[in-house]
Amino acid sequence: DAGITQSPRHKVTETGTPVTLRCHQTENHRYMYWYRQDPGHGLRLIHYSYGVKDTDKGEVSDGYSVSRSKTEDFLLTLESATSSQTSVYFCAISESTGLTQETQYFGPGTRLLVL
Amino acid sequence: DAKTTQPPSMDCAEGRAANLPCNHSTISGNEYVYWYRQIHSQGPQYIIHGLKNNETNEMASLIITEDRKSSTLILPHATLRDTAVYYCIVRVAMNSGYSTLTFGKGTMLLVSP
Numbered sequence: 001d002a003g004i005t006q007s008p009r010h011k012v013t014e015t016g017t018p019v020t021l022r023c024h025q026t027e028n029h030r031y032m033y034w035y036r037q038d039p040g041h042g043l044r045l046i047h048y049s050y051g052v053k054d055t056d057k058g059e060v061s062d063g064y065s066v067s068r069s070k071t072e073d074f075l076l077t078l079e080s081a082t083s084s085q086t087s088v089y090f091c092a093i094s095e096s097t098g099l100t101q102e103t104q105y106f107g108p109g110t111r112l113l114v115l
Numbered sequence: 116d117a118k119t120t121q122p123p124s125m126d127c128a129e130g131r132a133a134n135l136p137c138n139h140s141t142i143s144g145n146e147y148v149y150w151y152r153q154i155h156s157q158g159p160q161y162i163i164h165g166l167k168n169n170e171t172n173e174m175a176s177l178i179i180t181e182d183r184k185s186s187t188l189i190l191p192h193a194t195l196r197d198t199a200v201y202y203c204i205v206r207v208a209m210n211s212g213y214s215t216l217t218f219g220k221g222t223m224l225l226v227s228p
Contacts, residue, residue, distance in 0.1 A: 033215070035218075040220075042202075042218045042219055042220045042221065043159065043202075043218035044218075045215065045217070048215060059217075090158050090159070092158075092159075102147075102206065102215065102216065103149070103161050103164065104159075104161065104215075104216060105161060106158030106159045106160070107158050108157065108158050109156075109157070109158050
């Protein structure tokens with residue numbers, strides 16, 4: 001399995017509080033991703049990074065920000081958590097082998113409950 | 116960029132081959148087809164990918180039709196631990212010009228004793 005850890009694995013927070021989720025990799029892969037997974041929606045891309053300090057928005061980026069100050073860490077921040085952000089969050093990494101090839105490897109996930 | 120269509124659910128008896136179909140009729144010539152699976156409460160797991168030739172690894176085989184409009188993932192001897200949601204995926208271009216994977220709803224495969 002790819003060396004990907006996510007922390008915390010579970011979190012309960014209150015509406016309006018800031019929350020930061022961390023993804024850490026030991027594979028030295030260039031690309032990192034944050035997804036959320038909700039019943040009936042499958043996996044949806046929030047933000048991704050294509051290098052240190054290089055990030056871009058995904059499909060559902062509103063209410064989220066990210067930062068990547070070093071290759072191994074990709075942080076996802078909910079500036080002011082809302083109940084609609086209750087979800088399971090997955091981090092993924094990849095090292096593209098070309099313009100059309102990409103294999104992503106996923107972390108174990110973080111379950112976030114916003115009350 | 117292509118999108119995929121999969122049946123929402125399938126059943127398979129333990130020890131038998133599981134054949135999971137996927138339609139990707141709008142796939143372009145340089146797009147790979149990827150298969151992932153997600154066992155309950157775990158992160159998605161990469162299975163296999165291919166362009167136009169059939170592919171096999173220790174987990175599964177991937178059969179891609181000659182016109183590349185559909186593919187089939189084959190688990191040759193399904194076990195109870197293969198019960199999972201299986202995703203057939205192609206890449207989608209992002210605004211930055213970078214392409215990445217887009218997960219649909221997949222097929223729920225239930226392997227029974």
